[in-house]
Every structure is written in structure tokens, then in C-alpha cells.
Amino acid sequence: MGRRKQKMVSVDQVEVSDDDSMTSASTALSDHGLAQETDNIDSLEFELEKHLDALYEKRGSTRENALAGLVSAFEGHVLIDFIQNRYITLLHQYISLLKKGSAKESCLAARAVGLLSITSGCGSNTHEVMEEAIPPLSRALISGPDAVRIFVLDSLAVVTFVGSNNWEETEATMKIMWEIIHPKSLSKAGTIVKPSSAVLVAALSAWSFLLTTLTGWRVDLDMWTEMISFLCSLLEKGDRMVRIASGEAIAVIFEIVIAGKLSNVSNDLESQEDIPSKPKWFIYLLSLKEKIISLVSDLSMEAGERGLTRKPCVRICFTGRVHPETSLVVSKKQGVLTTSTWTELIQLNFLKRFLGSGFLKHAQDNELLHNVFDLIPHSESNLTTSQKRIVRSSGDRMRTQGLKRDRHLANLRKGALVFDGQD
Structure with missing residues (x-):
């Protein structure tokens, strides 16, 4: 009996060790995932800061590359955290390059203004963006080459659609x-x-x-x-x-x-x-x-x-x-975006064209598009990056505790636990 007791204790010890290792592995994977996400966010913000600094450079090609980088980032991400304390700086630089930059810079700057407005979404900054942007955009529309005028028209439409307070x-x-x-x-x-x-x-x-x-x-x-x-x-x-x-x-x-x-x-x-x-x-x-x-x-x-x-x-x-009917799958959680009127179809087609490959990302995470198309937001879509980390970290801890509890109950059912002093 003594040997059996010793053997059972040994098995139990092994199982406890496995539990610990599994818990450790789960925690490690969770921490690794959070660390990787944090690294990605930090890396993107670092690149955005570099692009923002480069907008002040004298070399035109450097400014063009910076504008292109910012436009690409704002298309593919809903960068609410990044613009929170920088939207005026970004707007003024975009407007400055719209006025004095090359034709390519003016095109990119006009588009960047529109993307800044869409990213601001339902926030209080959108009307200010509209008020500051419309005069220089209107001047560029009158005197600019065709390519610039096309980008300016799109931007005028977006900043007004988002920022207007009345008809x-x-x-x-x-x-x-x-x-x-x-x-x-x-x-x-x-x-x-x-x-x-x-x-x-x-x-x-x-x-x-x-x-x-x-x-x-x-x-x-x-x-x-x-x-x-x-x-x-x-x-x-x-x-x-x-x-x-x-x-x-x-x-x-x-x-x-x-x-x-x-x-x-x-x-x-x-x-x-x-x-x-x-x-x-x-x-x-x-x-x-x-x-x-x-x-x-x-x-x-x-x-x-x-x-x-x-x-x-x-x-x-x-x-x-x-009415012209159309549908578009947004995500598994948010389902299908459908239109049944010309009004809805025109809005959908315009915003799809303006956002390009980033439309689905904005449809999933941008509160403005949720309101326009009556989309159900993801549960975490309105949280800041730090809040999302806290929620996910809390969820990971709960999952780890749940795994421990499940394994403990399984061991009880198997009768594998050995109490001290039992022969």
C-alpha cells in the first residue's frame, strides 16, 4: 500500500506539474500575443510619428513619401488614438502642403484631409476640420490641375458629409x-x-x-x-x-x-x-x-x-x-451590409471608392460608418488601445482560471487526488 501511495502521489505530482506547465504556457502565449500586439501598435505609431516629422522637410520627395505613408495608414486603420492630440497639427500640415506642394503632394494632402475627417468620425473635431479645410480646398478646386481637382472634390464631399451641422x-x-x-x-x-x-x-x-x-x-x-x-x-x-x-x-x-x-x-x-x-x-x-x-x-x-x-x-x-438592392459582407459578427434605396447605394459606393481596400476595416471599427449604415459595432471597437489590452488580459486570466477549475474537477471525478495520511 505504501508503494501504491507513493506511486499515486507521484502521479498526482506529475499532474500538478502538468497543470502548472499548461497554465504557464497559456499565460506565456497570452503575454506573447499581447506583447506582439503592443509591438505592432508601437511600431505603427513610431512610423506615423516619422511621417509626421517628415512633412516639415524641404525636399518634396520626402514630403510626398510621408504623405503617402500617412494616407496608407489612415486607409487601413482607424487611428483614433493617434489623432487625439495631433489632429490640428496634421490638418495644418496637410493644408500647407495642399497650398504650396507639387501636384502629387496636393492630391495626397487633399485625400489625407478627407481621411482625417473620416477617422475623427462622430467626434467633436469634425466640424473644425470642415471649417478649416473648405476654404483652401475650394481655392485648389478653382485653380488646380484636373488630378488635384478630382481629389479635392472627394475631400470636400467627405469633410462636409462628416462635419456639417446643418443643411x-x-x-x-x-x-x-x-x-x-x-x-x-x-x-x-x-x-x-x-x-x-x-x-x-x-x-x-x-x-x-x-x-x-x-x-x-x-x-x-x-x-x-x-x-x-x-x-x-x-x-x-x-x-x-x-x-x-x-x-x-x-x-x-x-x-x-x-x-x-x-x-x-x-x-x-x-x-x-x-x-x-x-x-x-x-x-x-x-x-x-x-x-x-x-x-x-x-x-x-x-x-x-x-x-x-x-x-x-x-x-x-x-x-x-x-430600388437598387445590394449587399456586402462586413464581418461574421456584424453580418451583411444591405442597401435598398438610391440614397444608401450612393453613400456605400462613394465611401467604398474613397476608402478603397480599407473600407471593410472602417466598416468594422469606425463609429461613423456604424451610424451611416446601421452596423452593429464589435464589442471592443469603441475602446482605446490600452482599454482593449486590459479587457483581453482580463479575459486571458479568466480563461486560465477556468482551465484550472475544469482540470481540478476532472481529477476529482477520476479519483486521482490523494490525501495526506491515506493508506
């Missing part, structure tokens, strides 16, 4: 964009200065994106019918991308601006009843109906949009009863 502020930016879309001023030669197709597409896209934020019905229908008339002229001929952007703008106008007014006059523009008593704007839109139907249908077939048949394309513009 008047948004409308002011949209007016700047509309001057690009429909220029009325004459050049010194006495001819209208028309934008290139690429700039026109960017302006239409940015203008439509901001239009999606319109709420309420304080609208001048005569003004909107004039805009629709001009957009129809863009639908008639020319670059296909311009025509597509014009068609999308018309669809958003009908969905947001016209649909509410139609409900007070008629079910839709297909009604032919009592036309003389209708408002002037209704009669005018009715006169444009066949033209828009024909142009949108032709464009739909030409573009080969198999997801939208001819009839829905037509009905979208005039009734709002059929």
Missing part, C-alpha cells in the same frame, strides 16, 4: 460643386469654361453624395426642376461615365426631393388626371418624363447592367417603388 452648411459646399457641374462664368476669351469628363464625373458623384444628407422639405421645386433639366442634357450624349453619374443624381433627386412632393399632388408622374390644376413644377416634370425614360433606359442597356432591368430603371426615377 445650410452642406448646401454651401454643394453650390461650389454645382459651379463645376454647370459653369456659368465666362473666361477671358468669352467662352464657357467646361470641366473635363473626369472632373465632371467626380463633381456629380460628390454632389449626389452630399444630396443624400438632405432632410426636410424646405426646397424650391423650381430650382430642382432646373437642375433636373440640366442633368437631362448631360444624359443625352457624351462620356458614358458622365451619363451614369447624371442618371444617379436624377434618381437621388426624385427619391429625396420629388417623391415627398408628389404624394401631395398625385401618386406618381404617370397620372394624367386633372393636369391643368397641377403645380407648374409637376407639369414640367411630366413633360420631361418620356425623355428621361428613354435616356435612362438606353443608358441601362448600353451599360449592360444585368442587375437592373429596363422597367425598374425607369420606375426608380418616377415612383421610387423599385
Whole structure:
């Protein structure tokens, strides 16, 4: 019995040793994971600090590389901690390089301003970013080359979308964009200065994106019918991308601006009843109906949009009863992002294009996109880096304690524990 007792104690000692080693290994792996994550975060922040310092260098190529590094980092990460005490410094440097830098620096700087605004998200800094950024962006839009103007239009749209406090502020930016879309001023030669197709597409896209934020019905229908008339002229001929952007703008106008007014006059523009008593704007839109139907249908077939048949394309513009639907898997936890209106689709497509490969990361972790698309945030997404470490460290300790408890219960069930003094 003595030998058996000694043997059982030995086994128990081995098992205790295994428990300790497993616990130690689990803790070590946990610590290693946290250390590795900390190293990655510290390494990224170190690189960002280097890029920020390099923005002050005299050599243009050095500043360009620094801007490119910052743009890449802000695309792929939601760097809320980094900008917390640096957003004014970053903004002022971006604006400075937008004004005095090369064309490439100006493009990168404009994009960096937009990314800074998106990263600030729902914070209190976004309105200040908008107020400081719009004047220099507007000047660059007037005098810059086409490449710069395209980046500036995107940035203007983003900083206004994120930072605007009311429709008047948004409308002011949209007016700047509309001057690009429909220029009325004459050049010194006495001819209208028309934008290139690429700039026109960017302006239409940015203008439509901001239009999606319109709420309420304080609208001048005569003004909107004039805009629709001009957009129809863009639908008639020319670059296909311009025509597509014009068609999308018309669809958003009908969905947001016209649909509410139609409900007070008629079910839709297909009604032919009592036309003389209708408002002037209704009669005018009715006169444009066949033209828009024909142009949108032709464009739909030409573009080969198999997801939208001819009839829905037509009905979208005039009734709002059929909507373009799309879906995008964000993550296992947050599920699928779906759209069912032109407003949602325009917002999704614009932000996907602007954020590029970083869209999914921002959709998962950026509070702004959670609010825009009604996404459910990850449980840790609103925590700072240090808070995430504490939560994960606490979770690791709880898992370790759970493993110890489970092994102890398993040993009790097996009757493997030996008490001192037992023969």
C-alpha cells in the first residue's frame, strides 16, 4: 500500500506539474500575443510619428513619401488614438502642403484631409476640420490641375458629409460643386469654361453624395426642376461615365426631393388626371418624363447592367417603388451590409471608392460608418488601445482560471487526488 501511495502521489505530482506547465504556457502565449500586439501598435505609431516629422522637410520627395505613408495608414486603420492630440497639427500640415506642394503632394494632402475627417468620425473635431479645410480646398478646386481637382472634390464631399451641422452648411459646399457641374462664368476669351469628363464625373458623384444628407422639405421645386433639366442634357450624349453619374443624381433627386412632393399632388408622374390644376413644377416634370425614360433606359442597356432591368430603371426615377438592392459582407459578427434605396447605394459606393481596400476595416471599427449604415459595432471597437489590452488580459486570466477549475474537477471525478495520511 505504501508503494501504491507513493506511486499515486507521484502521479498526482506529475499532474500538478502538468497543470502548472499548461497554465504557464497559456499565460506565456497570452503575454506573447499581447506583447506582439503592443509591438505592432508601437511600431505603427513610431512610423506615423516619422511621417509626421517628415512633412516639415524641404525636399518634396520626402514630403510626398510621408504623405503617402500617412494616407496608407489612415486607409487601413482607424487611428483614433493617434489623432487625439495631433489632429490640428496634421490638418495644418496637410493644408500647407495642399497650398504650396507639387501636384502629387496636393492630391495626397487633399485625400489625407478627407481621411482625417473620416477617422475623427462622430467626434467633436469634425466640424473644425470642415471649417478649416473648405476654404483652401475650394481655392485648389478653382485653380488646380484636373488630378488635384478630382481629389479635392472627394475631400470636400467627405469633410462636409462628416462635419456639417446643418443643411445650410452642406448646401454651401454643394453650390461650389454645382459651379463645376454647370459653369456659368465666362473666361477671358468669352467662352464657357467646361470641366473635363473626369472632373465632371467626380463633381456629380460628390454632389449626389452630399444630396443624400438632405432632410426636410424646405426646397424650391423650381430650382430642382432646373437642375433636373440640366442633368437631362448631360444624359443625352457624351462620356458614358458622365451619363451614369447624371442618371444617379436624377434618381437621388426624385427619391429625396420629388417623391415627398408628389404624394401631395398625385401618386406618381404617370397620372394624367386633372393636369391643368397641377403645380407648374409637376407639369414640367411630366413633360420631361418620356425623355428621361428613354435616356435612362438606353443608358441601362448600353451599360449592360444585368442587375437592373429596363422597367425598374425607369420606375426608380418616377415612383421610387423599385430600388437598387445590394449587399456586402462586413464581418461574421456584424453580418451583411444591405442597401435598398438610391440614397444608401450612393453613400456605400462613394465611401467604398474613397476608402478603397480599407473600407471593410472602417466598416468594422469606425463609429461613423456604424451610424451611416446601421452596423452593429464589435464589442471592443469603441475602446482605446490600452482599454482593449486590459479587457483581453482580463479575459486571458479568466480563461486560465477556468482551465484550472475544469482540470481540478476532472481529477476529482477520476479519483486521482490523494490525501495526506491515506493508506
